[in-house]
Amino acid sequence: DADVTQTPRNRITKTGKRIMLECSQTKGHDRMYWYRQDPGLGLRLIYYSFDVKDINKGEISDGYSVSRQAQAKFSLSLESAIPNQTALYFCATSDLGRERGYTFGSGTRLTVV
Amino acid sequence: AQKVTQAQTEISVVEKEDVTLDCVYETRDTTYYLFWYKQPPSGELVFLIRRNSFDEQNEISGRYSWNFQKSTSSFNFTITASQVVDSAVYFCALSGHGSGNTGKLIFGQGTTLQVKP
Numbered sequence: 001d002a003d004v005t006q007t008p009r010n011r012i013t014k015t016g017k018r019i020m021l022e023c024s025q026t027k028g029h030d031r032m033y034w035y036r037q038d039p040g041l042g043l044r045l046i047y048y049s050f051d052v053k054d055i056n057k058g059e060i061s062d063g064y065s066v067s068r069q070a071q072a073k074f075s076l077s078l079e080s081a082i083p084n085q086t087a088l089y090f091c092a093t094s095d096l097g098r099e100r101g102y103t104f105g106s107g108t109r110l111t112v113v
Numbered sequence: 114a115q116k117v118t119q120a121q122t123e124i125s126v127v128e129k130e131d132v133t134l135d136c137v138y139e140t141r142d143t144t145y146y147l148f149w150y151k152q153p154p155s156g157e158l159v160f161l162i163r164r165n166s167f168d169e170q171n172e173i174s175g176r177y178s179w180n181f182q183k184s185t186s187s188f189n190f191t192i193t194a195s196q197v198v199d200s201a202v203y204f205c206a207l208s209g210h211g212s213g214n215t216g217k218l219i220f221g222q223g224t225t226l227q228v229k230p
Contacts, residue, residue, distance in 0.1 A: 031216055040122065042204060042220035050216075058217070088156060094208075094216050101146060101208065102218055104158045 003027050006091050006105035013081050013112055021076045021108050023091030029103070031095070032074040036060060037088040037107075046089075049074055081112040115140045117207050119221035126195050127229050134190040134224045136205030142166075144210040147181065147188045148218070152202040161203075164188065166210075195228045202226075 004025045013019050023032065030051045035043040045058030047066040055068055063085060067075045078085055091105040116139040126132045138147065149161040162172060164181050172179045176193045192199055205221040 033218070035220075040222055042117075042119075042222045043206075043218075044220075045217055048217060090158065092218070094218070096146065096208065096210070096216065099163060100160045101148065101163050102160075106157050109156070 004091055004093055004103050004105040006089075006108050008108060009106065010109045011111070013110070015082055015112055017081050019078045019081055019110070021078075021089055021091075021110070023074045023076070023105055025072050025074075025091075025093045025103070027093050027095070027103055028071070029093035029095045030071065031093060032068070033092045033094070033102075034058075034064075034066060034074070034076045035090045035092065037090065043090060046076065078110075078112075081110075083112045086110060086112045115142075115207055115209055115217075115219045117205050117219050117221035119203075119205055119224050121224045122222070123225045123227070125227045125229065128197060129194050130228075131191060131193050132195050132226065132228075134192075134203050134205075134226065136188045136190065136221060138186050138188065138205070138207045140207060140209050142209035146208045146210065148204075148206040148208070149179065149188075149190050150204045150206065152204065152223070154201070158204070161190075192226075195226075197228050197230055200226060200228045 007022045033048045034046040037043045049055045049068045065077045089108045094102045118137045145166045147164045151159040178191045180189045202223045207219045
């Protein structure tokens with residue numbers, strides 16, 4: 001089983017719909033992150049969380065919200081999806097005391113039509 | 114503010130050529146970490162290397178090598194004798210460790226490498 005699991009892997013949704021992307025981890029890490037990838041822009045941080053009670057906005061949080069339901073779960077919601085939110089979304093956890101530092105999920109490819 | 118710049122958007126080489134991917138970073142932190150990731154067409158991010166700011170030793174792993182130079186704030190990645198399987202998008206990334214550090218990983222824009230047979 002993957003250390004960081006994202007569901008769904010692919011999703012097509014309509015403009016205006018609410019959608020939730022889910023992330024769960026078995027690493028036991030406190031820190032979790034949501035990133036968005038667009039061609040030519042790299043990965044940009046949407047939200048991050050240091051623990052269940054500590055959630056912070058990243059550089060592109062507008063139009064998104066998150067929920068940290070437990071240490072292992074961090075969900076990203078699009079309240080009213082719009083086409084320019086079409087992107088590849090990654091969830092990650094971190095522990096800089098470990099060699100790799102960050103563990104990424106496999107990504108969720110979201111298309112808003 | 115922290116920033117990572119990968120000036121090369123796309124690189125195309127013929128198999129067996131050597132290729133260097135450039136990465137320049139900006140940070141005010143004295144302790145930080147630098148990373149390289151590979152993203153094949155399947156989309157997942159594959160960890161390649163992590164470097165700590167206090168360790169400027171160059172690293173070699175098979176056909177891959179990394180040159181870390183604090184004096185020029187660069188962390189370049191060289192693939193020797195490139196192969197078609199090296200075709201991917203490569204990301205350089207930075208994580209600071211200063212006061213108020215949030216552990217955020219800041220990515221460059223990525224370099225798309227195409228290796229032709």
